[in-house]
Amino acid sequence: MNRFKNPYDYLKYFGVTDPKDICLDILSKGCDATVQYRMLTGCEGYIVGVKDSATIFVSNAVSISRQRFCIGHELGHWMLDRGTPRFSCKAEDIGGHKIFQKGVEARANRYAADLLMPEFLFKPAAVDMEMSFNSVRKLAKLFQTSIMATAIRLTRFGSFPAIFAWYDAKNGSRISCVRWPEVPSFIWPHEQLHHETYAMEVLCGKSTDSGGPKRIDASYWFDTRNAYDHDVYEHSIKGYGDLVLSMIWWKDESMLDELS
Ligand SMILES: [Zn+2]
Known part of the structure; x- marks a missing residue:
């Protein structure tokens, strides 16, 4: 069973060399987690871990970019907070704009941002792009991420x-x-x-x-x-x-x- 505390190790282990390779349903299986999409109330995603395997439940009522960030966030819990049998994550816990705070939820958000928009792929994609939402939209489409999370990434890794x-x-x-x-x-x-x-x-x-x-x-x-x-x-x-x-x-x- 694989456990990658560093999301870059995770991506490299699975040979990810292009944004379109970041297929979370497949990557999740590589660390014994299965993703299920369903109607959820009171939260946007949660993970239940039993011994060495886990199931991630994600709301089917949110956008694909939001679902991806939720899965990245729950995988962060699975990799970093193993031993806690269940995390139930409310909408306000999950989001790119909370990556600078402290605590387990912010840590899971940082994991999600690094997994979905790894520096080694994001920087080359953003090189010499104007610093605007025109660029953010292009990158968000490429990485299938939200405008908010992508704008933060462009600001950190842009030219x-x-x-x-x-x-x-x-x-x-x-x-x-x-x-x-x-x-x-x-x-x-x-x-x-x-x-x-x-x-x-x-x-x-x-x-x-x-x-x-x-x-x-x-x-x-x-x-x-x-x-x-x-x-x-x-x-x-x-x-x-x-x-x-x-x-x-x-x-x-x-x-x-x-x-x-
Ligand atoms: Zn969480």
């Missing part, structure tokens, strides 16, 4: 500096953000959406997509000492649930260079 931020669509307050690795950690997008941003147009219902990366005054997004002297590129869309998602991209890195 250019960007921040991906998500806001509460009810009141425009920032929920969280992810930075490209070399963007300084003291740079935060505003806590409240500025009324001049394209994200505010999405929040107000003018559109669900601001239409690709558009140039905008950096001070509408940031309060660094040089923000008034620079522009950034913003692409904002309506996200799943009550979220506004914004990708902010520094095509010209001089603003960041001045701050480093």
Whole structure:
């Protein structure tokens, strides 16, 4: 019976060299877990493990990308938390945007993200792509993953500096953000959406997509000492649930260079 605490070992063991090889029904069987799709109430997925085999139950009422993330998440429990006979995972436990938290659920989310979008496949796929939801959609189609989880991945592994931020669509307050690795950690997008941003147009219902990366005054997004002297590129869309998602991209890195 195989147990892969590192998802990359798991993928390499099964000879995965292409995103389309990440077939979770087959990979699961390789570690003695069977996936079953069915109507679930009160949760989106759960796993029952007995000795060295397990059954993963996934809701058949959610999208394929969501099902895949659920299976990846439950496989994370199976690989990392063996010994706990059952995990029942609510919708709020499972999601790419929770991978930075602590605890068993966040750990399972990180496992799912690494399994579904491994760095060794994602980085080459994303190389030189613009930092926008146009790219996120292409990558999400390739990896069969959600827009949210894929946007986080593009921000981490893309070729250019960007921040991906998500806001509460009810009141425009920032929920969280992810930075490209070399963007300084003291740079935060505003806590409240500025009324001049394209994200505010999405929040107000003018559109669900601001239409690709558009140039905008950096001070509408940031309060660094040089923000008034620079522009950034913003692409904002309506996200799943009550979220506004914004990708902010520094095509010209001089603003960041001045701050480093
Ligand atoms: Zn879980």
